[in-house]
Amino acid sequence: MNSPTMRSSTKPTGLDCRLAVLGSDVRLTPHRREVFDVLASSTDHPTAYDILDRVKSRSPHISLATVYNCLEHLTTHGLIKQVHLDRGQSRYCANLHEHIHFHCETCGKVIDAHPAADFDPAKFWNFPKGTKVTRMEIAIHGTCETCTAKH
Amino acid sequence: MNSPTMRSSTKPTGLDCRLAVLGSDVRLTPHRREVFDVLASSTDHPTAYDILDRVKSRSPHISLATVYNCLEHLTTHGLIKQVHLDRGQSRYCANLHEHIHFHCETCGKVIDAHPAADFDPAKFWNFPKGTKVTRMEIAIHGTCETCTAKH
DNA sequence: ATTAGAATTAGAATGATTCTAATCATAGTG
DNA sequence: CACTATGATTAGAATCATTCTAATTCTAAT
CATH class of the missing domain: 1.10.10.10 (Winged helix-like DNA-binding domain superfamily/Winged helix DNA-binding domain)
Structure with missing residues (x-):
């Protein structure tokens, strides 16, 4: 918190x-x-x-x-x-740590997921030289473990 | 294309x-x-x-x-x-390859960026076991190289 | 030709958000 | 302690993207 x-x-x-x-x-x-x-x-x-x-x-x-x-x-x-x-x-949300959101398309819940320590966006998407990143908004959609378990 | x-x-x-x-x-x-x-x-x-x-x-x-x-x-x-x-x-957009979007907050332009071959979301954000990912929507905001160059 | 099922249309409805204009509260000033 | 400027709060109107509705048109298969 x-x-x-x-x-x-x-x-x-x-x-x-x-x-x-x-x-x-x-x-x-x-x-x-x-x-x-x-x-x-x-x-x-x-x-x-x-x-x-x-x-x-x-x-x-x-x-x-x-x-x-x-x-x-x-x-x-x-x-x-x-x-x-x-x-x-x-x-x-009041979670100010760098994080992304997982959205369960079955139950609708949204949970935070925190990146691994060595995560670096510029490393995975090749932006042209000189590009400045100020903000990332990452949403992953799918089925949460609870809904997956319920089959 | x-x-x-x-x-x-x-x-x-x-x-x-x-x-x-x-x-x-x-x-x-x-x-x-x-x-x-x-x-x-x-x-x-x-x-x-x-x-x-x-x-x-x-x-x-x-x-x-x-x-x-x-x-x-x-x-x-x-x-x-x-x-x-x-x-x-x-x-x-008609680009069906796996990609994300870079949005320049200065000129408003939106460009595609493609992930490195070894990019794996589950590796960087620790989702609970059993979580299924069906779709990712990733937007990176910042300043593009042209606008950065213009100072 | 006839018919069933889509596609297309204009315009109304919806729903989240922002704007407007009025009122109220606060903090700083004399 | 009044006074004033500034900002907070409010209800309700306005906006804007999108979706819905109901009517019409088109197409493909009888």
């Missing part, structure tokens, strides 16, 4: 709690924190609607627009990752 | 031209063939709208719905591939 550490340089009075992550400075309002907390305690890659449902148990008045705003904010500041599977609804 | 070979077992009278691809039997109507031809002669991963524009020069009355139908048909029969980049519009 990636729990960014609390910053003390700016006094955190009222809503102005901040997290220092990857060098950037993120202002965490109560809603943003709730959205982040929901995600940090989820391993199922929820959609914006899923997150809305879960956050509602603490903040019944939160709106879908706010959830989208929070997710956008958290994503652009590197606190969470947006996950895409084909053209389905965006999903989100 | 992958040009599936014409089949002669069923006499191809009128519209009933067929292509034998990967063991399945695909009926190619004129629209389907035009969509396929447009795609086979494109290397820029056009969207459904791009394809509509290009096919219109030959069939001015073709509709977007038909383009979508044709693309769907060709995709499910394995003649073309649907490409997803984040949640953007679906793109299509």
Whole structure:
């Protein structure tokens, strides 16, 4: 679990709690924190609607627009990752380690898979000299071990 | 270029031209063939709208719905591939070789990259025993060599 | 010729996401 | 402590790609 550490340089009075992550400075309002907390305690890659449902148990008045705003904010500041599977609804995850997603086409579940230590994309796909890689999005589709076992 | 070979077992009278691809039997109507031809002669991963524009020069009355139908048909029969980049519009390509996509975030271009001969996904991401992989969708985002050179 | 089964069509419907405009809250300033 | 600028939040409208619907047309096999 990636729990960014609390910053003390700016006094955190009222809503102005901040997290220092990857060098950037993120202002965490109560809603943003709730959205982040929901995600940090989820391993199922929820959609914006899923997150809305879960956050509602603490903040019944939160709106879908706010959830989208929070997710956008958290994503652009590197606190969470947006996950895409084909053209389905965006999903989100708080696992910031380099990883890919396995999608079971039978039960629909999405699980993280972490690369071997020596994994280097440029080594396996010959990009022209000078190509700069900033981001990889890798989705593997198939049947998970549980569904395979069920035959 | 992958040009599936014409089949002669069923006499191809009128519209009933067929292509034998990967063991399945695909009926190619004129629209389907035009969509396929447009795609086979494109290397820029056009969207459904791009394809509509290009096919219109030959069939001015073709509709977007038909383009979508044709693309769907060709995709499910394995003649073309649907490409997803984040949640953007679906793109299509006729390159059936195992490959991934590089997306330049500066100029927007999408290029194919082919894996090294010894590439094996299961080797780099530790999936649980029994996991079956049927499909991989890999997108690498960054800056292409042209845009990098332009500084 | 007739018929059954597809293909094609225009336009409506859907569904995820983004935008808009208004309201509210906070932090910093005098 | 008021005041103000900035940003957060909201409901609902708008957008956009895609899918669906229902009607029409085409084709291939009787």
